[in-house]
Amino acid sequence: MIPLSDxxxxxxxxxxxxxxxxxxxxxxxDEAVEAVIEAGHVFVELDGLMVPFTILSYRPKGAxxxxxxxxxxxxxxxxxxxxxxxxxxxxxxxxxxxxxxDAFYLEDLVGFTIITSEGSVGKIIGYDDxxxxxxxxxxxxxxxxxxxxxxxxxITEIDEAAGTVCMxxxxxLFSL
Numbered sequence: 001m002i003p004l005s006d007x008x009x010x011x012x013x014x015x016x017x018x019x020x021x022x023x024x025x026x027x028x029x030d031e032a033v034e035a036v037i038e039a040g041h042v043f044v045e046l047d048g049l050m051v052p053f054t055i056l057s058y059r060p061k062g063a064x065x066x067x068x069x070x071x072x073x074x075x076x077x078x079x080x081x082x083x084x085x086x087x088x089x090x091x092x093x094x095x096x097x098x099x100x101x102d103a104f105y106l107e108d109l110v111g112f113t114i115i116t117s118e119g120s121v122g123k124i125i126g127y128d129d130x131x132x133x134x135x136x137x138x139x140x141x142x143x144x145x146x147x148x149x150x151x152x153x154x155i156t157e158i159d160e161a162a163g164t165v166c167m168x169x170x171x172x173l174f175s176l
Contacts, residue, residue, distance in 0.1 A: 002050050005107075007043055007088040010036060016079035017067050023079055025087060026065045031095050033064055036087075042068075043088040048130065050088065086129075106134075109158070114138055114148065115166045121174050122146065124165065140174050148173065 011027035027033045036042055037058060043050045054071040061067050073079050112124050114136070126137040127150065134150040148169065157166040 002043065002052075002090070004045075004050060004088075006091055007050060008091045008094055009086045010042075010089045010094070011064075011087045013044075013082045013085050013087060014065075015083050016076045019076045021069065021073040021075050021079040023068045023070065023073070023082060024061060024065065025068050027087075028064070030064060032089070033066060035094050036066075036089055039089055039093050041089075042070075043090075044082060044085050045088075045130070108160075109136070109165060112158075112163045112165050114169075115164050116169050118174075121169075146174055 009028070010032035011025055014024045014026055016022065017024045027036065036055070041052050041054050043052050045051070053073065055068055056071050057069040059067040073082070106127055106129075109124050110126060114121050114124060120141070122138040122140040124136050125139045125145070128135040128137060128147065136148040136150045138146045138148050140146050148167070154167050154169060155165060156168050158164075159166070
């Protein structure tokens, strides 16, 4: 079993294409498309496990999108279960340009303090990416654990040097 730390998100399935399980897949970059084609497989998280899928065939669909036929996915019903799921590839298979040591990843936010209009409200102790909506696991000042939507529209600033994430959150979220 490959750990998530050895993988990098390179794109996401958007929706099934046709009736035989082909998946419309959008990628983060041209380099990601090339790396996936060269690797001949992708990983998808299913029931908490990173599952590899062999690419049987692919067709271009725009600049950074492919229609993928994956081994074991041969019906529209099965393919629909993968809709909006992130697609991963081994970090070691990505070109050097993608392995920038200065790059900033979600894992890097663990330990950062969340700041709102009410001031410091807690520290990010983890994240939950098992659902469609990413959540920060936050230890509130009172010691309770609060799940906070990590929606890009709610994040107003990330200050790496200060270790803070400024967010515009609904009032009362930490008093529930």
